[in-house]
Amino acid sequence: MTKPAIVVDEVCFQWSPTAPVLQSCSLEVPKGEFWMLLGTNGSGKSTLLRVLAGLLTPQSGQVDVMPPVGFVFQNPDHQLVMPTVGADVAFGLVEEKLSIPQIRQRVDEALTAVNLSHLQRRPIYALSGGQKQRIAIAGAIARHCEVLLLDEPTALLDPDSQLDLVSQVQKLIKHRGMTALWVTHRLDELEYCDGAFLLEQGQVIDRGDPQRLRRRLMQMEGRQEE
Numbered sequence: 291m292t293k294p295a296i297v298v299d300e301v302c303f304q305w306s307p308t309a310p311v312l313q314s315c316s317l318e319v320p321k322g323e324f325w326m327l328l329g330t331n332g333s334g335k336s337t338l339l340r341v342l343a344g345l346l347t348p349q350s351g352q353v354d355v356m357p358p359v360g361f362v363f364q365n366p367d368h369q370l371v372m373p374t375v376g377a378d379v380a381f382g383l384v385e386e387k388l389s390i391p392q393i394r395q396r397v398d399e400a401l402t403a404v405n406l407s408h409l410q411r412r413p414i415y416a417l418s419g420g421q422k423q424r425i426a427i428a429g430a431i432a433r434h435c436e437v438l439l440l441d442e443p444t445a446l447l448d449p450d451s452q453l454d455l456v457s458q459v460q461k462l463i464k465h466r467g468m469t470a471l472w473v474t475h476r477l478d479e480l481e482y483c484d485g486a487f488l489l490e491q492g493q494v495i496d497r498g499d500p501q502r503l504r505r506r507l508m509q510m511e512g513r514q515e516e
């Protein structure tokens with residue numbers, strides 16, 4: 291069997307001894323699949339994603355994520371740092387010490403993958419929220435990331451751009467053989483994933499069929515059908 295792209299084994303993380311956030315948390319995402327992470331407010335979803343990205347170190351347990359790893363934040367303005375689209379996508383390649391033609395080729399390939407090659411010279415400030423998120427994803431594609439971690443990337447988008455983004459990520463995962471874990475509160479996005487995890491008080495309490503987990507989370511939150 292192929293090794294999973296993401297493995298979390300009995301991970302515990304706390305900000306202080308009286309405030310455990312992740313408690314013996316375990317999950318696996320198979321390579322080449324698109325999984326979502328659900329849970330009530332404060333259940334530890336963002337913390338888990340940050341542990342997976344190496345931004346936080348757990349007190350115990352093991353994490354194994356296939357490198358390179360790309361991270362997409364809720365607010366793209368916290369992530370896009372260069373003045374133009376092309377420069378921003380190229381910025382992530384600095385450490386790889388590529389030649390100029392190699393950088394151009396990586397940037398072209400990545401922008402084509404997210405259908406934004408026509409915006410290469412556009413200033414970042416002139417983009418819509420959905421376009422900015424696609425540029426953040428293009429940055430990860432340019433770095434040839436194996437794994438994409440996305441923390442509520444559609445939270446600031448309108449419903450049309452929201453579903454455009456999730457369907458585009460689904461296609462990218464399938465076409466490029468990448469693996470993604472996507473945190474969401476917007477349950478209509480579950481249509482697009484291969485499977486889901488349900489987090490409660492820092493533990494994965496259920497996993498598998500997205501629609502079954504959707505119903506379970508709605509019961510937990512007392513939500514009506516959307």
Ligand SMILES: Nc1ncnc2c1ncn2[C@@H]1O[C@H](COP(=O)(O)OP(=O)(O)OP(=O)(O)O)[C@@H](O)[C@H]1O
Binds near residue numbers: 305329330333335336
């Ligand atoms: N920097 C921090 N310092 C202290 N406590 C924190 C910090 N960041 C998060 N927490 C706490 O950790 C717990 C889990 O937060 P986290 O953001 O991971 O949950 P979440 O499931 O992503 O929540 P939401 O759905 O509201 O985004 C919460 O109780 C939160 O208050």
